[in-house]
Amino acid sequence: MTAALRRPSLIRAGFGFLVGGALGFGLVVALRAISGLEIFQTEQTGYPHLVVPGITGPLGFLIGLGCFDYWFRWAAGRPTLPEDHSQHGASTWRDYFRFNTDHKVIGIQYIVTTFFFFLVGGLIAMLIRAELAQPGTQIVDPGVYNGLFSTHAALMIFVFVIPVFAGIANYVLPLMIGAPDMAFPRLNALSFWMLPMAGLLFMASFLVPGGAFDAGWTGYAPLSTGAPLGQSFFNLGVQFAGASSVATALNFLVTIITMRAPGMTFWRMPLLVWANLSTSLLVVAATPFIAGVQFMVLFDRVLDTNFFQAAFGGDVLSYQHIFWFYSHPAVYIMMLPGFGIVSEVISTHARKPIFGYRLMALALIGIVVLSYTVWAHHMFVSGMFSWLRVPMMITTLLIAVPTGIKIFSWLATLFDSVLHLRSTSMLFALGFIVTFVVGGISGVMLGMVPIDIHVSDTYFIVAHIHFVLFGGSVFTIFAGIYHWFPKMTGRMYDEKLGRVHFYLTLVGMLGTFIPMHWIGMEGMPRRVADYSAQFGDWNLMISVSSFILGIAQLVFMYNMVVSWRYGPRATANPWRAKTIEWQVSSPPPIFNFDEIPRVVGGPYEFGVPGARHALMGGEGEDAEHEVPAEAAGSASGEGGGTATLTRGGP
Amino acid sequence: MTRATYARLLGVMVLITIVTSIVMVNIDWNGDAASVERGPIDTLLDVMIALSAFVFAIVIVMLGYAVWKYRAKPGDESDGEPIHGNTRLEIAWTVIPTVIVLFGAVYSWIVLDDLEARADDRMPLSVTAQQYAWSFEYPEHEVDGEPLATKELHVPVDRQLEVKLTALDVLHSFWVPEWGIKRDAVPTGTGGDEVDDEFVVTPNEEGAYSLVCTELCGIGHSTMRASVVVESQEDFDAWIDEQIEAGSGGGATPTGDAGSSSGSGS
Numbered sequence: 051m052t053a054a055l056r057r058p059s060l061i062r063a064g065f066g067f068l069v070g071g072a073l074g075f076g077l078v079v080a081l082r083a084i085s086g087l088e089i090f091q092t093e094q095t096g097y098p099h100l101v102v103p104g105i106t107g108p109l110g111f112l113i114g115l116g117c118f119d120y121w122f123r124w125a126a127g128r129p130t131l132p133e134d135h136s137q138h139g140a141s142t143w144r145d146y147f148r149f150n151t152d153h154k155v156i157g158i159q160y161i162v163t164t165f166f167f168f169l170v171g172g173l174i175a176m177l178i179r180a181e182l183a184q185p186g187t188q189i190v191d192p193g194v195y196n197g198l199f200s201t202h203a204a205l206m207i208f209v210f211v212i213p214v215f216a217g218i219a220n221y222v223l224p225l226m227i228g229a230p231d232m233a234f235p236r237l238n239a240l241s242f243w244m245l246p247m248a249g250l251l252f253m254a255s256f257l258v259p260g261g262a263f264d265a266g267w268t269g270y271a272p273l274s275t276g277a278p279l280g281q282s283f284f285n286l287g288v289q290f291a292g293a294s295s296v297a298t299a300l301n302f303l304v305t306i307i308t309m310r311a312p313g314m315t316f317w318r319m320p321l322l323v324w325a326n327l328s329t330s331l332l333v334v335a336a337t338p339f340i341a342g343v344q345f346m347v348l349f350d351r352v353l354d355t356n357f358f359q360a361a362f363g364g365d366v367l368s369y370q371h372i373f374w375f376y377s378h379p380a381v382y383i384m385m386l387p388g389f390g391i392v393s394e395v396i397s398t399h400a401r402k403p404i405f406g407y408r409l410m411a412l413a414l415i416g417i418v419v420l421s422y423t424v425w426a427h428h429m430f431v432s433g434m435f436s437w438l439r440v441p442m443m444i445t446t447l448l449i450a451v452p453t454g455i456k457i458f459s460w461l462a463t464l465f466d467s468v469l470h471l472r473s474t475s476m477l478f479a480l481g482f483i484v485t486f487v488v489g490g491i492s493g494v495m496l497g498m499v500p501i502d503i504h505v506s507d508t509y510f511i512v513a514h515i516h517f518v519l520f521g522g523s524v525f526t527i528f529a530g531i532y533h534w535f536p537k538m539t540g541r542m543y544d545e546k547l548g549r550v551h552f553y554l555t556l557v558g559m560l561g562t563f564i565p566m567h568w569i570g571m572e573g574m575p576r577r578v579a580d581y582s583a584q585f586g587d588w589n590l591m592i593s594v595s596s597f598i599l600g601i602a603q604l605v606f607m608y609n610m611v612v613s614w615r616y617g618p619r620a621t622a623n624p625w626r627a628k629t630i631e632w633q634v635s636s637p638p639p640i641f642n643f644d645e646i647p648r649v650v651g652g653p654y655e656f657g658v659p660g661a662r663h664a665l666m667g668g669e670g671e672d673a674e675h676e677v678p679a680e681a682a683g684s685a686s687g688e689g690g691g692t693a694t695l696t697r698g699g700p
Numbered sequence: 701m702t703r704a705t706y707a708r709l710l711g712v713m714v715l716i717t718i719v720t721s722i723v724m725v726n727i728d729w730n731g732d733a734a735s736v737e738r739g740p741i742d743t744l745l746d747v748m749i750a751l752s753a754f755v756f757a758i759v760i761v762m763l764g765y766a767v768w769k770y771r772a773k774p775g776d777e778s779d780g781e782p783i784h785g786n787t788r789l790e791i792a793w794t795v796i797p798t799v800i801v802l803f804g805a806v807y808s809w810i811v812l813d814d815l816e817a818r819a820d821d822r823m824p825l826s827v828t829a830q831q832y833a834w835s836f837e838y839p840e841h842e843v844d845g846e847p848l849a850t851k852e853l854h855v856p857v858d859r860q861l862e863v864k865l866t867a868l869d870v871l872h873s874f875w876v877p878e879w880g881i882k883r884d885a886v887p888t889g890t891g892g893d894e895v896d897d898e899f900v901v902t903p904n905e906e907g908a909y910s911l912v913c914t915e916l917c918g919i920g921h922s923t924m925r926a927s928v929v930v931e932s933q934e935d936f937d938a939w940i941d942e943q944i945e946a947g948s949g950g951g952a953t954p955t956g957d958a959g960s961s962s963g964s965g966s
Contacts, residue, residue: 192919192920192921192922192923193919196916196918196919196921264918264919265916266916270870270871270915270916272869272870272871272887273870273871273916273917273918276870359889360886360887360888360889361887361889362889363889364889365894366871366886366887366888367886367894367895400770400780401772401778401779401780402779402780402781402782402783403782403783403784405783405784405785405786406784406785406786406790407784407785408785409785409790409794431873431882431883431884432884432886433865433883433884433885433886433895433896433897434895434896435894435896436896439812440805440809440812443805443808443809444802444805447801447802447804447805448798448801448802450797450801451794451797451798451801454793454797455790455793455794457759458793459790461759461762461763461766462786462789464762464763464766464767464770465762465766465770465783466770466780466781466783467766467770467780467781468770468772468776468778468779468780469766469767469770469771469772469780470772471767471771480763480767483759483763484759484760484763487755487756487759488756491752491755491756494748494752494801494804495745495748495752498744498748498804498805498808499808499809499812500740500741500744500808500811500812500815501741501744501745501748501808503741503815503880503881503882503883504730504738504741504877504880504881504882506882506914507873507875507882507914507915508914568729571729571730571731572729572730572731572877573731573877573878573912575875575912575913575914575922576914577916577921577922578921578922579921579922580922580923581922582910626777655782656779656780656782657778657779657780657781657782658782
């Protein structure tokens, strides 16, 4: 037992959790006793003896797991090995349940963990739809209902969509740029392990007095500042998810900027790399705002500060400004990596270079810049200073331009192609174009102040957000998972089940979210446990469709689990793609490359005779002669015989 | 692809756009309209539906054509044409959408200014929201020196209302779907000058409506409703007299219980 506690492990982590929690609890009790305060303060916004352990418990877990061991040793001046790879790589399944510095292991840890939260969030969605299938109360009372939709959104957004993209990129991005790992592998591992802390805090809120947080994932003050204890667990969970996000984004930025293989100029990076570069720029600058604002709410609740207490000079609306200054960019944090995935999938399965590669990359940067200037479009009816509405409307509508560029470029890529629909990833990529365009169109409508005034806070918003987050983000996530499944597991998945999953998901998705537009415009507000009888029929249809959507995900889970175990062996490059991750074995060797590849051309040179993206180790000088010298110098090999050599930005 | 193919595809797009627009514009998406403001909002929506139908038609037709035309034959493992881009096309699909969305922005701006234009004979009305009830005050009509206060909202038809919102606890939001105008009620404490808490709306159809809270405000959010009656000036005046009589009587009267609690309580 003592041996198990000396070495980093899940057992020591559990022990660390208990010790950390006990220390936090003891600290509160001791300080309150010394101060002569009532020892257990149980106002619903208080409970310091549970809130503080909510911080120290997870920190104890992370310390116990060994996330800080190397840094502690270094800080204490004890001997460390700069090239210490003892925690790198996985030889058995147990290695996935410990602190692991291999980006491939971490990528899989991320994906599996986030899909666990996806299942939990999905189950909660099923409960929500069961309750809403008929007017009146079916299975839960309004208080529980408010907790259900709040936890559904928090789990899906903070511990599924945002981090699953980090997981996919964690796995493939270093391979794509020819790097042996991420720039900061230990930070990378810490980033991952903070994530389950966030998800578990969200879920633990169901168990505390007063039930789960119920002020929506937006947690608007002052509803949130006066809400029961569960809200504090939301405040804390966001801190762990946010810290995880920021650390990962920094890691991606440094990795992308400094660790690209020789010859990989910015204009030769695959669009997935561009997408994660853009996303990371959003995360590092925007995420601290939500971390800050959730701390402000927590302080209002537990420390009696008055950030958002109007009666004491606090400013209620400033919560929304700070919240959306993060949460609008967050929409793009949840979409840009998907854009990258779709570019990879479409180019590969259409056997064509991405049409207008440079403009595609510039459009990503354009979205990054614009997305910081649109947050107040969530507040057109909030009572904020009215002059801000028109400028924010204009910037909001302008975001449709770079987004449109991407849609048109993908479509143009399909022309004169050799288009293969045999891979489920391509089905999801093409399905994404359709569903995302619908979400984009409703987004443009919502951007227009007069329309927004009518449909704001109705089911139209619920429809819109699910068309962009499910039809958008989640479709691209599935595309990515199917696309890189052979690379990650070394196995092929079952395409038949994949197609079943796709068509059921598409039908379920459309049936669930299209009618929501209609009932919203007609007068059904969102976040209601009950509604007027006139919306009954549509809601029943929505609920039935949502159950189809739920069942479809079981098909996916079955396919993934069984194929991972029993699927036929995958070759290194089953899709015959050009990017570097497909030039190594499936799954890749423990340190990715025996020799760092050399990049000699653009990433999507399909149909260009003799063109190569990268020369792998050992291919050396012979291959070099096949590539004309100017191709190595010109960006992304745009020569290609077309008349577009001098194309610049917009 | 030949020029004729492009022309045919464009024809299909236009056809889909026209058919979709005709069908969709004729549906009252926003439900029954009962205010002057709903007019320009619904028109803007119709314009957007037609524009959106065209955008959607472009995407669907291009996608459908590409999948039908360029689908790989079984066993065809060749590559597509190495086309890397086309500068003129890319400039076109950057500039044209920019122009379209800027048109949409200017149009929306004009509509917004319309919606917020103040009429000279507007009727002031104070609305107070709290968990989970609405109350209303009529500053033009006084009972014992205080504005008349009620729990039910009656307003005259065809007269612009200038609504001032107050929230006593958390955020709420005022929405009568048939009127199309929505605004959050924000708790402001002693300050409040930073919050834009006034809006105008002009009901133009007599009838009974429901005032819906659209900002999550707690457990009772979905039941936070109030009935709204839009009636002729004569009926409204009669109702006001009735309320004043009930209100000045003090105590709990059948319709004035609301009025006395918040009207004389301050």
